[in-house]
Amino acid sequence: MLIVKDIYQSFGELPVLENINFMVEDDEIVAVIGPSGCGKSTLLNIISGIEKPDRGTVSGAENEIAFVFQDDRLLPWRTVWQNISIVNDKDDVDVIKKLIYDVGLEGFEQYKPAQLSGGMKKRCCIARAFYYKSEILLMDEPFQGLDYFLRQKMLKMLLKVWNANKQTVLFVTHEIDEALMVANRILILSNRPSSVIKEIKLPSYEERNQKPCGLNGIRREILSIISK
Numbered sequence: 001m002l003i004v005k006d007i008y009q010s011f012g013e014l015p016v017l018e019n020i021n022f023m024v025e026d027d028e029i030v031a032v033i034g035p036s037g038c039g040k041s042t043l044l045n046i047i048s049g050i051e052k053p054d055r056g057t058v059s060g061a062e063n064e065i066a067f068v069f070q071d072d073r074l075l076p077w078r079t080v081w082q083n084i085s086i087v088n089d090k091d092d093v094d095v096i097k098k099l100i101y102d103v104g105l106e107g108f109e110q111y112k113p114a115q116l117s118g119g120m121k122k123r124c125c126i127a128r129a130f131y132y133k134s135e136i137l138l139m140d141e142p143f144q145g146l147d148y149f150l151r152q153k154m155l156k157m158l159l160k161v162w163n164a165n166k167q168t169v170l171f172v173t174h175e176i177d178e179a180l181m182v183a184n185r186i187l188i189l190s191n192r193p194s195s196v197i198k199e200i201k202l203p204s205y206e207e208r209n210q211k212p213c214g215l216n217g218i219r220r221e222i223l224s225i226i227s228k
Contacts, residue, residue: 007056018193031179034189066129
């Protein structure tokens with residue numbers, strides 16, 4: 001379980017995060033959305049240990065954390081296979097093969113990043129993050145810049161890989177539909193200095209698939225909150 005308690009962060013005289021409190025249960029996907037510039041990426045950096053908060057604590061993240069950044073951060077001189085395998089000393093061939101298959105990169109194992117499309121690079125990053133085998137996975141707008149239809153495909157792929165590996169995921173996004181598709185819960189941040197102003201528990205994935213229009217009311221609620 002990831003527990004974020006009383007986080008406060010400022011940059012000079014600019015307060016960014018103020019009294020951030022929430023928890024993420026084991027094997028749960030929680031999405032974080034909010035206005036641009038409200039500190040979502042800063043929050044992930046604090047949880048990962050990249051940045052240290054002015055005040056507050058993060059517990060449950062003491063062990064190593066996997067992080068999917070907005071940019072792919074693949075090593076350009078290494079192949080898809082090598083970019084995935086490099087994060088784990090075990091070099092478990094069967095696991096790598098399955099992850100490559102699950103993310104749709106079968107046949108591209110020996111390709112280097114320059115030979116891949118933007119979507120394929122994102123897939124490689126997700127496979128790498130899951131192969132790292134950490135208990136917690138942080139994702140900072142991982143599908144930014146992809147078109148709508150490719151994002152939908154990538155989100156379905158993410159759920160497929162998550163169902164097979166079951167990690168605790170904190171997923172930052174600007175796209176409400178992304179949150180509605182993958183998350184168990186959604187945390188809505190206020191304008192800067194940010195705090196959690198609303199937590200929304202979503203219907204099960206089965207209910208969403210059976211009655212997708214049932215999410216329309218939640219979508220309208222989120223829009224009304226973040227537009228204020």
